[in-house]
Amino acid sequence: MAENAAEVIVGGLVLAAAAGFVLFAAQATGYAKRTGGTYPLVASFRSVEGISVGTDVKLAGVKVGTITALDLNPKTYFADATIDVKKNIALPDDSAILISQEGLLGGNFVEIVPGGSPDNLKPGDRIEDTQGSVSLISLLMKFVSGQGGTPKPDAAGATGTPSP
Structure with a gap:
C-alpha cells in the first residue's frame, strides 16, 4: 500500500x-x-531582416506589443508587418516605427517613436514613417573597404592646390 x-x-x-x-x-x-486587449497596425519596411513573428514591439524600452504577421507586398516589394499593440496605448498618427538592435550582440526588436499629432492611429491603420533594419555586416564591409565615412582628399590635396 x-x-x-x-x-x-x-x-x-x-x-x-x-x-x-x-x-x-x-x-x-x-x-x-x-x-483581446490589443489592436492591429500595419507598417511597410524595405527590409525586416532580424525580426520575425513574435518579435517584441517597444515604446520607450517597454514592451507594448508584438509582431503577428510578416508578408511581402506584391505591388511594392516591401515587407508588410502586422503589429498588435496594447489597447491602452494610444499612438499619434504621425508616429514612426523602426527596427532596432539591443546592443552589438543583442537581438532585434521593433521600436515605436511617438509623434506629436493630436489624432491617434485607429485599428488597422498604417504607420507611414518606417525604417528597416540596418545590416551590421554591410556596415562593417563598407568601413573595411573604405566606402563609408568622410571622403578622401583628391590627388591635388585637401586645399585644391597642385602638389609639387
Whole structure:
C-alpha cells in the first residue's frame, strides 16, 4: 500500500510539472494574451531582416506589443508587418516605427517613436514613417573597404592646390 501512495504522489507531481510547463509556454509565446486587449497596425519596411513573428514591439524600452504577421507586398516589394499593440496605448498618427538592435550582440526588436499629432492611429491603420533594419555586416564591409565615412582628399590635396 505504501508503494501505491508513493506512485500517486509522484504521478501528481509529474502532472503538476506538466501543467506548469504548459502555462509557462502559453505565457512565453503570448498565446494567453492574444484573446483581446490589443489592436492591429500595419507598417511597410524595405527590409525586416532580424525580426520575425513574435518579435517584441517597444515604446520607450517597454514592451507594448508584438509582431503577428510578416508578408511581402506584391505591388511594392516591401515587407508588410502586422503589429498588435496594447489597447491602452494610444499612438499619434504621425508616429514612426523602426527596427532596432539591443546592443552589438543583442537581438532585434521593433521600436515605436511617438509623434506629436493630436489624432491617434485607429485599428488597422498604417504607420507611414518606417525604417528597416540596418545590416551590421554591410556596415562593417563598407568601413573595411573604405566606402563609408568622410571622403578622401583628391590627388591635388585637401586645399585644391597642385602638389609639387
